[in-house]
Amino acid sequence: MDKLVGLVFLLCGLGLLCAAVAAEIAWLGFFFGTVIVGIGLLFFAPALLLLPLAVSVEGTITDPK
Template structure:
């Protein structure tokens, strides 16, 4: 029961951190016009890079649910 709760709490925290970091990153990128133009031209996947934390959190939550 305790490992389940710990995994769920860590998973939810990672999802929240991913969303917060992603929104802050997109705000930073679009705040600097030259930066977002360069990112969109040379590395479009880099624009959504911080949202990977949310995927890791979701994976941790699903493993916690499937094991117990």
């Protein structure tokens, strides 16, 4: 019985280890992916970074004169 309980604990520990490694890989992919996309926007589409200003209330008001 003790061997069975030990085996269950070992399998649970290995499962938690695999889940932690998978979560770390996903976090690193998300973090570096957003940084790479941000740098790409700076170089290839800088106008998109100013888009919120263009669609805001201040950006749509023009002087009719």
